[in-house]
Amino acid sequence: MASPTFRRWRWRILGGVVAVLVLGMALRAFLGPRVPVYPVERHDLVQRVVASGRVLAPARIQVGSVVVGRVVRVPVEKGDRVKAGDLLLQLDDVEARAALAQARAAAAQAAARLEQVEVVSVQVTSEGLRQAELRLAQTELKLTRQRTLAEAGSVSRSDLDDAVQARDLAASQVAQARIQASAAASGADRRAAKAASEQARGAEQAAAARLDQLSVRAPAAGVVTERDVEPGDVVQPGRPVLVVARDGETQLSVQPDEKNLAQLRLGQPATASADAFPDRAFPARVAYISPAVDLSRGTVEVKLDVKDPPPFLRPDMTVSVNVETGRDGEALVLPAAAVRDAARDPWVLVVRGGKTERQPVKLGIRGDGVVQVLSGLTTGEAVVSPADPVGPGRRVRTGPAR
Numbered sequence: 001m002a003s004p005t006f007r008r009w010r011w012r013i014l015g016g017v018v019a020v021l022v023l024g025m026a027l028r029a030f031l032g033p034r035v036p037v038y039p040v041e042r043h044d045l046v047q048r049v050v051a052s053g054r055v056l057a058p059a060r061i062q063v064g065s066v067v068v069g070r071v072v073r074v075p076v077e078k079g080d081r082v083k084a085g086d087l088l089l090q091l092d093d094v095e096a097r098a099a100l101a102q103a104r105a106a107a108a109q110a111a112a113r114l115e116q117v118e119v120v121s122v123q124v125t126s127e128g129l130r131q132a133e134l135r136l137a138q139t140e141l142k143l144t145r146q147r148t149l150a151e152a153g154s155v156s157r158s159d160l161d162d163a164v165q166a167r168d169l170a171a172s173q174v175a176q177a178r179i180q181a182s183a184a185a186s187g188a189d190r191r192a193a194k195a196a197s198e199q200a201r202g203a204e205q206a207a208a209a210r211l212d213q214l215s216v217r218a219p220a221a222g223v224v225t226e227r228d229v230e231p232g233d234v235v236q237p238g239r240p241v242l243v244v245a246r247d248g249e250t251q252l253s254v255q256p257d258e259k260n261l262a263q264l265r266l267g268q269p270a271t272a273s274a275d276a277f278p279d280r281a282f283p284a285r286v287a288y289i290s291p292a293v294d295l296s297r298g299t300v301e302v303k304l305d306v307k308d309p310p311p312f313l314r315p316d317m318t319v320s321v322n323v324e325t326g327r328d329g330e331a332l333v334l335p336a337a338a339v340r341d342a343a344r345d346p347w348v349l350v351v352r353g354g355k356t357e358r359q360p361v362k363l364g365i366r367g368d369g370v371v372q373v374l375s376g377l378t379t380g381e382a383v384v385s386p387a388d389p390v391g392p393g394r395r396v397r398t399g400p401a402r
Helices: 004-031 094-152 157-184 188-212 258-263
Strands: 034-039 041-056 060-064 069-073 087-091 215-217 222-227 240-246 250-254 269-274 277-289 302-306 318-335 347-352 355-360 362-366 370-375 382-384 397-400
Touching: 041 258, 041 362, 087 240, 094 157, 094 188, 250 318, 258 318, 269 302, 277 318, 302 318, 318 362
Parallel strands: 034 397
Antiparallel strands: 034 382, 041 250, 041 318, 060 240, 069 087, 087 215, 222 240, 250 302, 269 277, 269 318, 277 302, 318 370, 347 355, 347 382, 362 370
């Protein structure tokens, strides 16, 4: 059985514990419950849009024949680099070469005939004009003598008139000869010979064009990415048998969600990496933003230029792209999870003077899990986590949010 002294001490200890508990409960009621909070801080903030896509070839040129023919040679393989004008496909051209040789011979013959007509016509008309001019000179000389004799009374008036008529006839013949000489260059014989020569030249050009069609050449410098033809195949007009990826500036095509459209601008820098080489990032820059949205996927196409593409890039490679859409080296930031009604009318529950207070905020750029606060808060303030049910106007104690 306990002594009276022990019982007195036991009651005193129990009373002290109760007093401490009552005091703790009163203090807690005065100071409020402990709530998790997020600190408002300043640091560098980068906003990015992340998307995946593929490497674009500048252009894919589908190469085929424009005529039916049997393939005799294919001097390129898939992956070969070619220059503009390089031979890609050779069709059987024996018959076409013979036709061209025949057309060239006919053109040469027609040209010789035209030359002959032109030379003969010029010579004949030139000789006729020279003889007419000589006759005119003789009649003028005779007319001069007859006038002198007529003045001396040695010849009759009729002899003088005959001399005048002879001179006039010779002058008329000279005029006619000159007309004939002028017309000789465009006479009927020459026109016929010239038409035949032009027709022969046209046939020669057509034969040369048909021969040229049997040699399929690279339309531009690039890389052969597809080859679907072998020697001995018969190709048909319009059927592509080769594909050439034309050289040019490398571009990436990505499809970010349309909700990011307001953040994207032409010229924004980006960092890209190929999925096959994830540790070898390279720079890019936004060069094109599609004016339309893909209705089926809710995405928008964005193309980026790669000024100095790494050697491992290949057309159709899968790439991941981080487009830098905003940056602030001294941004006032807060975890995005601390903001309430962020999509409509953002606000936070901030602790000031030991009490919670509803504070509207204006938001800026967003980073990885954080958001920039443009107005409404200052550095060092504490914002209550939305996970805690405490409301505005409550006295609280703060603790770090997890």
